[in-house]
Every structure is written in structure tokens, then in C-alpha cells.
Amino acid sequence: MDQQHLANLAHLRRARDLVDREYARPLDVPTMARHALMSPGHFSRAFRAAYGETPYSYIMTRRVERAMALLREGMSVTDACMAVGCTSLGSFSSRFTELVGMTPSAYRAADHEAVLAMPTCVAKVRTRPTRESSVRIGEAAPGTAV
CATH class of the missing domain: 1.10.10.60 (Homeodomain-like)
Known part of the structure; x- marks a missing residue:
């Protein structure tokens, strides 16, 4: 990985950490992009590429x-x-x-x-919610192994 890519990942982590800490307050892409030192459009694309979901989806x-x-x-x-x-x-x-x-x-x-x-x-x-599976501990359908 080149230096610019590593720097972008560090900036994205800053924004993700903001969401992890401040999930209950109103957050929007421009606010998160400012924390990542990126434009909103670039931030949204880079966030999705790095974490596999949009910033809004991550907040939710x-x-x-x-x-x-x-x-x-x-x-x-x-x-x-x-x-x-x-x-x-x-x-x-x-x-x-x-x-x-x-x-x-x-x-x-x-x-x-x-x-x-x-x-x-x-x-x-x-118990972390994901889109891939809705089966959780204690929530599996009767007769299924978890």
C-alpha cells in the first residue's frame, strides 16, 4: 500500500470513530467528511470502499x-x-x-x-447486526444450530 492510501485509511478511521462515539447525535456526511479531511463525495466513496457500506448505513x-x-x-x-x-x-x-x-x-x-x-x-x-445474517444467539429458529 502506498502512503496516500494509508493516510486515507487513517482519516476514514477518524470519521468512523466519530460515529462510534457520537452515534446518538445528528451526524451527516459533510460532518463526517470534515473529520476525515475529505470532500463529502470522496469521503462517501472511500468509506464504502474501505468498510463495505455507506456512511449512513454504518451510522444506522x-x-x-x-x-x-x-x-x-x-x-x-x-x-x-x-x-x-x-x-x-x-x-x-x-x-x-x-x-x-x-x-x-x-x-x-x-x-x-x-x-x-x-x-x-x-x-x-x-449480537452485532449485519445485513448478511439475521440469526443471532438466542434468536435462532427452533431446531437450527447456531
Whole structure:
């Protein structure tokens, strides 16, 4: 890898770290691009090339991930939605269902005993929402191996 590519990756990490820290506040591409020291268009293309998803998708994935933890703790769906920085319950529910494979209400009502028994660092990795799979610990269909 050349020096410019490595520098771009470092700048992209800065923006990704901003999202990881500040997911609950309003974030847009121009703000993230400023943190990455790039133009918004270049930032969006470079982010997608580096991380495999758009900046907006990454923000929503982080928000859904945090909402999952809040719902496992018993927080209401509306309160979890607002706590993670979403302003539309409908959009939040749609994205949650797309990533997790069940509605936020169904996820809240599900048994999370297996996840709660795991060390936090393991639970965070095992429950991270992804587009590739909606099967999670304690959420597999009956008779399927996880």
C-alpha cells in the first residue's frame, strides 16, 4: 500500500470513530467528511470502499446495535429509538427489522438469557447486526444450530 492510501485509511478511521462515539447525535456526511479531511463525495466513496457500506448505513447499524442492548435491558421501543438518535420511529423500526430479522417489539419480548450470560465483549460481537445474517444467539429458529 502506498502512503496516500494509508493516510486515507487513517482519516476514514477518524470519521468512523466519530460515529462510534457520537452515534446518538445528528451526524451527516459533510460532518463526517470534515473529520476525515475529505470532500463529502470522496469521503462517501472511500468509506464504502474501505468498510463495505455507506456512511449512513454504518451510522444506522451502530444505532441499531445500541438499541438492541437497550431493548434487552427492558427499555421501551420508543425510548430506545430516541436514545440512539433516531427521530422517526417508523424508519428506526424498518431498519431494525431489516438488520435484526425481527421487529424491535419482538426483539424486546424475546428471551435473551443466552446473551445475558455471555461476557459483554463476546455478546457485543455475537449480537452485532449485519445485513448478511439475521440469526443471532438466542434468536435462532427452533431446531437450527447456531
